[in-house]
Amino acid sequence: MSTVQVQVDRNSRTPLHVQLAQQLEAAIQGGELPVGSRLSNEVDLAEAYGLSRPTVRQAIARLVDQGLLVRKRGVGTQVVGNSGQVRRSLELTSLYDDLTSAHRKPETDVLRFGISPATAEVATALQCELGDRVLRLERLRRADGEPLALMRNWLPPEILETDPATLAERGLYQLLRAEGVRLKVAHQTISALPATPEQAKLLSEEPGSPLLATTRITYDDHGQPVEYGSHLYRASRYSFEHTLVHR
Template sequence: MNTVQVTVDRSSRTPLHVQLAQQLEAAITGGDLPVGSRLSNEVDLAEAYGLSRPTVRQAIARLVDQGLLVRKRGVGTQVVGNAGQVRRSLELTSLYDDLAATNRTPQTEVLWLGPVGATADVATALQCEQGDHVLRIERLRRADGEPLAIMRNWLPTEILDTDAATLAANGLYELLRAEGVRLKVAHQTISALPATPEQARLLTEQPGAPLLAVTRITYDDHGRAVEYGSHLFRASRYAFEHTLIHR
């Protein structure tokens, strides 16, 4: 049975069970709790961490829901991993920045870069007229060499002057910040779509495999729409997570 070192901050607004789950997740993805290992039972974990049994139970349930742990009758709670899955909090950050921050190596293949006429949905998002020139960017994003996402973005043409080599070496938000764009807020929608044959080829999935479809409209500190993104992520390798706090 495995018990890892855990420290919780009782003064934090983050619930104790979330803090425990986050630290156990870090132990799993970091290898301190390898795939196949078993956790101590809830009573022993509660005693070891100085937490209540319901708190421990909630933390374990959270990791079960995330696919990192499984409960087996007669065996107990076992690590099943999925350590290769990218987990991303719901914050106004770029995938490139998030991968780098978690010591994953992001690689980018630029599939398209150039001006196009705004379609109806792009024009609505960027608050321009249909047919106006906008900058279209399409990239294939890899993490540690493994395909992860197809990233499609549309921006006002005057907001960014870049080339494919620069885009391949840097995150889009990093480039926008370098141009003096101050990102303030975004509206984001997450849904699911089956992969088309071409999307499946790029992402090394089977046609029809579930993909996470994310659309995002990002505004700067003046309320101007500066980016419209429509991205597709491999559901088998990617997840969003967030904490809900009662006020």
């Protein structure tokens, strides 16, 4: 049976079961708890970590929900890795296309759809004037029914004719391609942000949980910006993969 070193901060605003789950997740991702290993039972874990059984049970349940652990009758709680995580290569593709290619079922809740004045940030990205009309989209993307990403996009309104119902059924890049827009290149940044209470609620995470944040400016084959995106992904469910080449 496996145990790892865990230290919880009882003065932290983060619940104890979340702290425990996060540290066990880090041990799984880092290989300290390898795939196939079994965890000690709840009683032993509670004693080892100085925590209550309900706290340990909540932490284990959280990792089971994330697909990192599985409970098997007669076997106990076993590490199964992060097979439920979406891995995405750094290419000019959309999340919708990537999920479809991975045989995952993409679903979309359209949270906001309409014309808005361009903020300074959006105007710089789309090379337009401050206050110009832009199409603003906000969506919650699910994979196989599970929340995965909060997506905000701004586009020049003349390049895309769509509606919320269509946007809920198809990917944005798919719609742009159908309009004859040829996506050529994008500039993207990746960082991390803590989830706000509102974001955490939408993504089924705890407030303060790490989110993978990306911003992307996409250009067409004429070098014109056609989309500015600002997206938040669940770090527990999503990662980027890329290959580094020595020069």
